[in-house]
Amino acid sequence: MHILILGAAGMVGRKLLARLVQDGQLGGTPISRLTLHDVVAPEAPAGLRAPVSLSASDFSLPGEAERLVSGRPDVIFHLAAIVSGEAEADFDKGYRINLDGTRRLFDAVRAIGEGYCPRLVFTSSLAVFGAPMPEVIGDEYLTAPLTSYGTQKAIGELLLSDYTRRGIFDGIGIRLPTICVRPGKPNKAASGFFSGIIREPLAGQEAVLPVPDSVRHWHASPRAAVGFLLHAATIEGARLGDRRNLTMPGVSVTVAEQIEALRRIAGDAVVARIRREPDPTIERIVAGWPRAFDARRARELGFTAELDFDSIIRAHIEDELGGRIAA
Amino acid sequence: MHILILGAAGMVGRKLLARLVQDGQLGGTPISRLTLHDVVAPEAPAGLRAPVSLSASDFSLPGEAERLVSGRPDVIFHLAAIVSGEAEADFDKGYRINLDGTRRLFDAVRAIGEGYCPRLVFTSSLAVFGAPMPEVIGDEYLTAPLTSYGTQKAIGELLLSDYTRRGIFDGIGIRLPTICVRPGKPNKAASGFFSGIIREPLAGQEAVLPVPDSVRHWHASPRAAVGFLLHAATIEGARLGDRRNLTMPGVSVTVAEQIEALRRIAGDAVVARIRREPDPTIERIVAGWPRAFDARRARELGFTAELDFDSIIRAHIEDELGGRIAA
Numbered sequence: 001m002h003i004l005i006l007g008a009a010g011m012v013g014r015k016l017l018a019r020l021v022q023d024g025q026l027g028g029t030p031i032s033r034l035t036l037h038d039v040v041a042p043e044a045p046a047g048l049r050a051p052v053s054l055s056a057s058d059f060s061l062p063g064e065a066e067r068l069v070s071g072r073p074d075v076i077f078h079l080a081a082i083v084s085g086e087a088e089a090d091f092d093k094g095y096r097i098n099l100d101g102t103r104r105l106f107d108a109v110r111a112i113g114e115g116y117c118p119r120l121v122f123t124s125s126l127a128v129f130g131a132p133m134p135e136v137i138g139d140e141y142l143t144a145p146l147t148s149y150g151t152q153k154a155i156g157e158l159l160l161s162d163y164t165r166r167g168i169f170d171g172i173g174i175r176l177p178t179i180c181v182r183p184g185k186p187n188k189a190a191s192g193f194f195s196g197i198i199r200e201p202l203a204g205q206e207a208v209l210p211v212p213d214s215v216r217h218w219h220a221s222p223r224a225a226v227g228f229l230l231h232a233a234t235i236e237g238a239r240l241g242d243r244r245n246l247t248m249p250g251v252s253v254t255v256a257e258q259i260e261a262l263r264r265i266a267g268d269a270v271v272a273r274i275r276r277e278p279d280p281t282i283e284r285i286v287a288g289w290p291r292a293f294d295a296r297r298a299r300e301l302g303f304t305a306e307l308d309f310d311s312i313i314r315a316h317i318e319d320e321l322g323g324r325i326a327a
Numbered sequence: 328m329h330i331l332i333l334g335a336a337g338m339v340g341r342k343l344l345a346r347l348v349q350d351g352q353l354g355g356t357p358i359s360r361l362t363l364h365d366v367v368a369p370e371a372p373a374g375l376r377a378p379v380s381l382s383a384s385d386f387s388l389p390g391e392a393e394r395l396v397s398g399r400p401d402v403i404f405h406l407a408a409i410v411s412g413e414a415e416a417d418f419d420k421g422y423r424i425n426l427d428g429t430r431r432l433f434d435a436v437r438a439i440g441e442g443y444c445p446r447l448v449f450t451s452s453l454a455v456f457g458a459p460m461p462e463v464i465g466d467e468y469l470t471a472p473l474t475s476y477g478t479q480k481a482i483g484e485l486l487l488s489d490y491t492r493r494g495i496f497d498g499i500g501i502r503l504p505t506i507c508v509r510p511g512k513p514n515k516a517a518s519g520f521f522s523g524i525i526r527e528p529l530a531g532q533e534a535v536l537p538v539p540d541s542v543r544h545w546h547a548s549p550r551a552a553v554g555f556l557l558h559a560a561t562i563e564g565a566r567l568g569d570r571r572n573l574t575m576p577g578v579s580v581t582v583a584e585q586i587e588a589l590r591r592i593a594g595d596a597v598v599a600r601i602r603r604e605p606d607p608t609i610e611r612i613v614a615g616w617p618r619a620f621d622a623r624r625a626r627e628l629g630f631t632a633e634l635d636f637d638s639i640i641r642a643h644i645e646d647e648l649g650g651r652i653a654a
Contacts, residue, residue, distance in 0.1 A: 091493065130569065142467045144488070144570055151489040155482050161471070162478040166418065242457065243471055 001026055002033040002071060006059060006105070007079030009038035011182065012123070012225050016077065019226045021045040026075065027234035037068055038080065060101030065108035072112065075233050076120045076169075078105060084127060085189065087149035098152035106159055110168045120160070121232045122173040124245060126218065128154040131288045139247065139297045146288060157245040164244050170237040174228050174298075177220040177250030177305070181316035190285045194219065197255070198262055198313055201273035204326030210279035213256035216291040220250040221315040224305040231303055239301060249305040251312060252292035261309040265317075266325050328353055329360040329398060333386060333432070334406030336365035338509065339450065339552050343404065346553050348372045353402065354561035364395055365407065387428030392435035399439065402560050403447045403496075405432060411454060412516065414476035425479035433486055437495045447487070448559045449500040451572060453545065455481040458615045466574060466624045473615060484572040491571050497564040501555050501625075504547040504577030504632070508643035517612045521546065524582070525589055525640055528600035531653030537606035540583035543618040547577040548642040551632040558630055566628060576632040578639060579619035588636040592644070593652050 003026065007013045017036065025031060034052045036042040041056040053071075057064050059080060069076070080101065081087075087094025102122075109118060127150030128143040143154045160171040182195040186207075193210055194217060200207035220228075228248050240246075253261075263271045295303075306312045317323060330353065334340045344363065352358055361379045363369040368383040380398075384391050386407060396403070407428065408414075414421030429449075436445060454477030455470040470481045487498040509522040513534075520537055521544060527534035547555075555575050567573075580588075590598045622630075633639045644650060 140469045142469055143485075145485070146492065146569055148489050148493070151485050154485050158470075158472070158478050158481050158485075162475050165473065166475070242473055 001029040001031050001075065002035070002073045003031060003075045003077070004035040004037070004068060004071075004073035005077045005079065006037050006068070007077075007081065008036035008042035009040050010079060011184070012176075012179070012222065012229075013038065013042070013077075013079050015222050015226050016079075016229050017042070017045055019230065021048045024048065026230065033071070035068065035071060035073060058097070060097050060104060062104075065101070065104040066111065069105070069108045069112065072116055072118070074118055076105075076109075076118050077229060077233070078102065078120060078122045081123070081153075082149070083189075084125075084147055084149040087152065088147055091148060094148050094152060098149065099155055102152075102156045103159060106163050106168065110163065117167060118169050119233055119237070120169040120171040121229060122156060122160050122171060123229075124153045124157050124173045124175045125150065126175055126177065126247075126290050128157065128175065129290050133290055136292045136294050137247070137290055138294045161242065161244045164237075165242060171244050172232045172235070172237070172240065173245035174232050174303075175245065175247045176225055176228065177218045177248055179222055179225055180219040180312055181221070181320070183222065183316070183320045190282050193282070194258070197258065197274050198316065201262065201270045202266060202313075202317065202321060202325050204273075206273050206275055208277045209255065209274050210277060210282040211255060211286055212278075212283070213259065214254055215286055216252060216254045217286070218250045218252050218290060218293055219309065219312060220248065220305040221312045223315045223319055224250075227305075228303055235301060243297075246298040246301070246303070247293050247295045249295040249299050249303055250293065251306055251309050253309045258309055261313055265310060265313050269327065270325065328356040328358050328402065329362070329400045330358060330402045330404070331362040331364070331395060331398075331400035332369075332404045332406065333364050333395070334404075334408065335363035335369035336367050337406060338511065339503075339506070339549065339556075340365065340369070340404075340406050342549050342553050343406075343556050344369070344372055346557065348375045351375065353557065360398070362395065362398060362400060385424070387424050387431060389431075392428070392431040393438065396432070396435045396439065399443055399445070401445055403432075403436075403445050404556060404560070405429065405447060405449045408450070408480075409476070410516075411452075411474055411476040414479065415474055418475060421475050421479060425476065426482055429479075429483045430486060433490050433495065437490065444494060445496050446560055446564070447496040447498040448556060449483055449487050449498060450556075451480045451484050451500045451502045452477065453502055453504065453574075453617050455484065455502065456617050460617055463619045463621050464574070464617055465621045488569065488571045491564075492569060498571050499559045499562070499564070499567065500572035501559050501630075502572065502574045503552055503555065504545045504575055506549055506552055507546040507639060508548065508647070510549065510643070510647045517609050520609070521585070524585065524601050525643065528589065528597045529593060529640075529644065529648060529652050531600075533600050533602055535604045536582065536601050537604060537609040538582065538613055539605075539610070540586065541581055542613055543579060543581045544613070545577045545579050545617060545620055546636065546639060547575065547632040548639045550642045550646055551577075554632075555630055562628060570624075573625040573628070573630070574620050574622045576622040576626050576630055577620065578633055578636050580636045585636055588640055592637060592640050596654065597652065
C-alpha cells in the first residue's frame with residue numbers, strides 16, 4: 001500500500017506518521033511506500049521497511065499536486081492547511097492554499113483517470129460552524145463559518161462530497177475536535193490555553209488561564225486524532241452514503257472540569273501552577289466557539305475518542321511525558 | 328444608481344429588467360445606468376431614461392469580471408449560472424462558470440478597493456439541500472447537495488458570506504423556490520411539469536404529468552421572484568447579520584393541490600387537458616427534492632411570496648395571458 005501524507009511535518013502529521021511506521025501496515029495491508037510532503041521538508045522516519053519519498057514545496061503551485069499523486073497512492077491524507085489565524089490575516093494565502101490547493105489536489109486525482117480512485121482523508125475543522133449555535137450541535141446542523149479558514153474548510157468538504165459522488169476518489173472529511181493536550185511549546189493560538197493549563201503544570205511550569213472557568217469546549221487527544229485518521233483511511237466508504245463529512249467524537253468539558261481532572265490525576269500542587277489572567281480578547285473569540293456535539297454518525301461508524309477528560313490527560317502523560325509528572 | 332445584471336437574458340433576468348425599467352428606480356433612487364450581461368446579448372429595454380450598456384461574453388474568462396465591475400455598479404445582480412442538468416453533464420463547464428466565474432466576480436469587486444462596496448445579490452438554489460431531508464426544512468438545516476450544481480451554489484453562498492464579512496461587498500444570497508408558472512415553451516428540465524400542467528392547459532394545450540399526484544414541492548411565481556430580488560437589493564444589510572443566505576418563502580403544495588387550484592380557477596375542461604403518463608426516471612429525481620421549508624428568517628426580513636397556489640396561477644394569467652384563459 002502506497003500512502004501519501006500532505007502536511008506530514010505538522011503535529012498531527014508527525015503523530016500519524018509515527019503510528020504508521022510503528023504498525024508497518026494500514027488496514028491489514030503492509031505499507032509498500034510512503035510519500036511525505038509539507039511546505040518544509042518532513043523528517044524521514046526510522047524503522048519503516050519500505051521506500052520513503054520526502055518532498056517540500058507549496059502544493060498549491062501549478063504542477064505540484066499532479067507530481068504528488070503521480071505515483072498513484074492508494075491512500076491520501078490531506079492534512080495541509082494554512083491555520084485559522086494566518087488565513088484570517090492573509091486573505092490571498094488562505095484561499096490559495098486551503099481552497100485552490102485542495103481543489104488542485106482533487107483535480108490532479110481526477111486527471112489521472114483510468115479507474116484510479118484512492119481513499120482521500122481530509123481534515124476539516126469545527127470552524128465550519130459559526131455562532132449562533134445550539135448548546136449541542138447535531139450532524140445536520142448548518143455549516144455557517146465566521147472565518148475565512150472555516151469557509152475554506154467548508155468548501156473543501158463540499159468539493160470532497162461532490163468529487164466522491166462523481167467517483168473521482170473515495171473521500172472522507174473529518175472535523176477534528178480541538179486537540180488537547182497539544183504537545184510542544186505554548187503558542188499564540190487563541191485556543192492555546194486549553195492545552196497550556198494541563199501541559200505546563202504537568203511539566204512544572206506556570207500556565208496562564210485567560211478565560212472564565214465556565215468556558216466549555218470539545219476536545220480529543222492527539223492519540224484519538226490519529227485513531228480517527230486511521231479509521232477514516234480504512235472504513236468501507238459505502239457505509240457513509242453521500243454525506244462524506246463527519247464531526248468527530250470528543251469530550252465536552254468546562255475549564256473547571258479540565259482543572260478538576262488535573263487535580264484528580266496530579267494533585268493540588270500541580271493545579272496551583274495555573275494563574276488566572278483574564279484576557280477579554282481571547283474570551284470574546286472563544287465565546288463564538290462550539291461547546292459540544294452529538295457526533296452520532298461518527299460514533300455509529302466506529303470512530304472512537306476518549307470518554308472523559310481524565311483519559312485525555314493520561315494519554316498526554318503516557319505519550320509525551322513517559323508516564324512522569326513534575327511534582 | 329448604476330445596476331449591473333449578470334444573466335440578464337435569462338427568464339428571471341428579463342422579468343427583473345422589465346420591472347426595473349417600469350419602476351425607473353430602485354429603493355427610491357432613480358436608475359442612472361444599467362449594465363446588462365449574458366452569454367448571449369441581452370435585449371435592450373425600451374423606455375428607460377438612462378444609458379444602458381449591453382454585453383455578451385463568458386464572464387468566467389480572465390478580465391471579463393473586472394471589465395463588468397469597472398463602472399462600479401452600486402447593485403450587482405448575479406443571476407448567471409450553468410443550470411443543473413448541464414452542470415451535471417459537463418463537470419468542467421459547471422465548475423468553471425458557477426464556481427470560478429462567481430469567485431472571479433467577487434474578486435473583481437475586491438480588486439477595486441478604495442472603499443467600493445456594492446450590494447451583491449446572488450441567486451442560489453434549493454439544490455444546496457440533499458436527501459435525506461426533514462419534511463419541513465428550517466433555516467439551520469445542513470446544506471448537503473447531491474449535484475455539482477448544488478455544490479457550486481453552496482460554495483457560492485459560503486464565499487458570499489465570507490467576502491461580506493470581510494467588507495468586500497454587501498452580499499445577500501437568495502435560494503429561489505421552483506419558479507411556477509414558468510412562462511414560455513415546455514422544456515426538458517425534470518421540474519418542467521410543475522409549470523407545464525398549469526401553463527399548457529390554460530393555453531388550450533395538453534400537458535403531461537409524469538409523477539403521482541402526491542408529489543409535494545415548493546413554488547413561487549416569477550412575479551414573487553422579482554420581488555425577492557428587489558427586496559434583496561434594497562434591504563439594510565446589517566439586518567441579516569453574518570448569515571447572508573436565505574431560503575425564500577414559497578407555497579408547499581402537492582400536485583393534486585396544484586390541479587385542484589387550477590380547477591377552481593379555470594374549470595374541469597381545462598384540468599381535463601392534463602394527461603397522466605408516469606415516468607419512473609423523473610419520479611426518482613423528484614423524490615430527492617425538498618418538499619417544504621420553514622422560511623422564517625426571510626419572512627421576518629420582509630421577503631414575501633404568494634400564500635396559496637391559486638395566487639400563483641392568477642399571477643400567471645395576469646402577467647402572461649393578459650387575463651384570458653383558453654376555455
